[in-house]
Amino acid sequence: MAPTNQGFQPMEYTNALIHSTSPYLLQHAHNPVDWQPWSQAALDQAKKEGKMVFLSSGYSACHWCHVMAHESFENAGIAKMLNESFVCVKVDREERPDVDAAYMTFVQATSGRGGWPMSVFLTNDGEPLFGGTYFPPPMFKELIDRLTNLWNEDRQRCLSSARDISEQLRQVASAGVAGTGWSDLPSLNVTAKTLKHWLLSFDQENGGFGNAPKFPSPPNTFHFLHRIAAEIIGKGTPSSVLSEIGIGPESASKAIESSAFTLARIARGGISDPLAGGIARYSVDEEWRVPHFEKMLYDQGQLLTSFSEALQLCMASSKPELQQYAQEFRQTITGIIEYLERYMTSKDGSIYAAEDADSLPTPESEHAKEGAFYVWDSVEIENVLGxxxxxxxxxxxSHFGIKLDGNIPAESDPHGELVGKNVLHASTTLSSTARKLNIPEEEALSLWNESKAKLLTYRDQRPRPLCDDKIITAWNGLAISGLARASQALGTSTEVGQKALKLANDSSAFLWSTMWNKDKHQFLRSYRDGVQGPLGFDVDYAFVIQGFLDLYEVTYDTKYIDQALQVQAAQDALFWDDEGGPGGYLISSKESDGNILGRQRGDQEGAEPTSTSVSAHNLLRLQSLISNLDEELAKRSKAQGRQASTLSSHDRIAQCITSGGAILERAPHALGTRITALLRAKLGSQQMIIVGPSGDARTRELLDVFSTTFLPRAAVIFIDTTKGKEGAQEQLGQSFIAANDAVREVLEDPKLLTRGSYATVCQDFACGLPITASEELVKQLQK
Known part of the structure; x- marks a missing residue:
């Protein structure tokens, strides 16, 4: 599904972006602004011509990026002002997160806010002088005038000021002191502090945490709350470690209740697409009614994980009020999977980056509008449904509150683009609506399924939003995780579970065959139409490792562990902070051309978790699967022609956690995924081995314990004895067998290998007595 240049401007002009493959850059290839992509050549040109640099960063699905493009960058007068005084550079923030992060740090530090489009005026050394986000045309023209005059009249002052600012930013980027090891880990009191923050900010009426606009923010909210709940739900005795810091059954119940309530409101709200599936970026209001309509792959992947975890936790709960969410969660999970399969997956199995918020209202329209594809006139729905x-x-x-004059409040539509329109927002369940209308529940479900198919067929005749069909490695990693977890939660034997697993396997195969350079042992960041994008960044490595490990836990195919080890060794070599900072992983490698302001670090979780937080989890998981992780990583480093690290994985995990520094102490809720790594590090991991023929019913019952139960600290290994010892060795692979002492012990002991189907719980690769009944395994896991 190729992107189109729909409704932006006539193709009277052409600039250097025409040679790009990025859909976002191509959207601006016919602006009268003489754009160039980010490069050293652009800075060299600015020096040669004695000009400043105007840098604009955004992404293809960004509504406000389109607004500023239409108002300013398509305006010939403003373009003339820019071209005369600046070398103008466009950055796709999704392809160059390093450049975007560096200048966003400046914008946030100087203006107190950030966002996209990001607009930054630089000296010709690439150092920032002034920046902001969206500027309306009058303000933008005045800003261009003032900065042009300042540059022409007092250039040395500009250079000096920018140099001072840049030096301060470099110092901030490298600030902090690295922890020396496990003894430096912070107290688990930060966990209690984080839980208190989210429970206090929980909106009990509408769901969500805080006020509008409302973002799902899985890394900080659902991810954290689910791991707190998992430590208590279904367990007879709460952890004494958590009890000591005030986290007990009541607070754990509140954690899952607030999360499940919020997810249910998201599932019913206008932020979700009830026709084709998928969830929009965020809601502009308190009710999750009116979304910012862009659909991002990173949201679909993470929310698949969130809904799957919540489904497992609610089904494990004894509370009917939690169990009642199960069907809604299954439907939402199914919707996201079908959306990715139908609209976002390429023929080669990779998954596209995003769909735009804006689209043409009709084929004859000249300008795209936000939400045009998704909103309805009441008469349209009436005609479609008979x-x-x-x-x-x-x-x-009745279910979606459709009104003749529309159901979108004026305060949620400041530009008046959605007047008289309806968004498909439900405030209750379909069952409740059916009872209100005295329609039997089964009949209501049948009516809705028929209506959904008709409405979707009608809607698909509208001009679709632009699809940003570039492939981003990190986001495919998040999607692999979500699809694998969904397959597990729904059941790998179900039709939708199998579909999810196929999508995950296909995406991982593409990443390994196309995005991973087996000669240089490096990932690409992006890929489109057969053209390779820039080299990968920290999250491309961390998120894919996580995806491989999640996929292993569903397939038990040890090739994913081997691939995770290869990528981990490369990530350690390329991105670890060994420049005197606090440790953790930096966004860019040393060779990046985006390091003018120093190598940046992801220091807070937002739309995505930081690589350092995810990597702490990855390393903890690998430690539970590999007996001597440092030795195995050293082997991979040597095979890659790199020097093995002298820092142990144990200390690397500790430094990943402690690198959160002051944020961990003052605002730990901003590092939710880091806090759960601390929780796992303090409480330890669970290791389990299941042995038996894959076709045996008892083996399946034991394996099903792990698909129906959310066990975030568990590492599970399956030894398939269907074909005896030789078959098990082939299934596991010699490399993995050599790296896991407990597996080797089972394979070398005929009694352990041939005793039928059983599970065993291990500690530091020393395993306990065999467990043959799934009920007993559940009890053991609850201890």
């Missing part, structure tokens, strides 16, 4: 008196229309109009 008239006002039809039972289908009555059900749909």
């Amino acid at each position: 008239g006002k008196e039809s039972k289908a229309y009555q059900l749909v109009s």
Whole structure:
């Protein structure tokens, strides 16, 4: 599904972006602004011509990026002002997160806020002088004038000021002192502090945490709350470690209740697409009613994980009020999977980056509008569903609150683009609507499924939003994780579970065959139409390792462990902070051309977790699967022609956690994924081995314990004895067998290998007595 230049401007002009493959850059290839992509050549040109640099960063699905493009960058007068005084550079923030992060740090530090489009005026050394986000045309023209005059009249002052600012930013980027090891880990009191923060900010009426606009923010909210709940739900005795810091059954119940309530509101709200599946970026209001309509792959992947974890936790709970969410969660999970399969997956198995918020209202329209593809006139719905008196229309109009004059509040539509329109937002379950209308529940479900198919067919005839069909390695990693977890939660034997697993396997195969350079042992960041993008960044490595480990836990194919080890060795060599900072992973490698302001670090979780937080989890998981992780990573480093690290994995985990520094102490809720790594480090990991023929019913029952139970600290290994010892060795692979002492012990002991189906719980690769009943295994895991 190739992107189109729909509704932006006539192709009267052409600039250097025409040679790009990025859909975002191509959107600006016909602006009258003489754009160039980010490069050293652009800075050299600015020096040669004695000009400043104007840098604009955004992404293809960004609504406000389109607004500023239409108002300013398509304006010939403003373009003339920019071209005369600046070398103008466009950055796709999704392809160059290092450049974007560096200048966003400046914008946030000087203005107190950030966002996209990001607009930064630089000296010709690439050092920032002034920056912000969206500027309306009058303000933008005045800013261009003032900065041009300042540059022409007092250039040395500009250079000196920018140099001072840049030096301060470099110092901030490298600030902090590295912890020396495990003894430097912070107290688990930060966990209690984080839980208190989220429970206090929970919106009990609408769900979510805090006020509008409302973002799902999985790395900080759902990820954290689910891991707190998992330590208590279904367990007879709460952890004494958690009890000591005030986290017990009541607070754990509140954690899953607030999360499940919020996810249910998201599932019903206008932020979710009830026709084709998928979830938009965020809601502009308190109710999750009116979204910012862009759909991002990183959101789909992470929310798949969030809904899957919540489904497992709710089903494990004894509370009916939690169990009642299960069907809604399954439907939402299914919707995201079908959306990715139908609209976002390429023929080679890779998954596209995003769909735009804006689209043309009709094929004849000249300008795209936000949400045009997704909103409805009441008459449209009436006509599609057979008239006002039809039972289908009555059900749909009542369930989604359809109104003749629209159901979108004026305060949620400041530009008046959605006047008279309806968004498909439900405030209750379909069952509740059916009871209100005296329609039997089964009939209501059948009516909705028929209506959904009709409405989707009608909607698909509208001009679709632009699809940003570039492939981003990190986001495919997040999608692999979400799809693998969804397959596990729904059941790998179900049709949708199998579909999710196929999508995950296909995406991982593409990443390994196309995005991973087996000669240089490096990932690409992006890829489109057969053209390779820049080399990868920290998150490309960390998120894919996580995806491989999640996929292993569903397939038990040890090739994913080997691939994770190869990528981990490369990530350690390329991105570890060995420049005197606090440790953890830096966004760019030393060779990046985006390091003008120093190598940046991801210091807070937001739309995505930081690589350092995810890597702490990855290393903890690998430690539970590999007896001597340092030795195995050293082997991979040697095979890659790199020097093995002298820092142990144990200390690397500790430094990943402690590198959060002051944020961990003052605002730990901003590092939710880092806090759960601390929790796992303090509480330890669970190791389990399941042995038996894969086709045996008892083996499947034991394996099903791990698909139906959310066990975030567990590492599970399956030894398939269907074909005896030789078959098990082939299944596991000699490399993995050599790296896991407990597996080797089972394979070398005929009694352990041939005793039928059983599970064993291990500690530091020393295993306990065999467990043959799934009920007993559940009890053992609850201890």
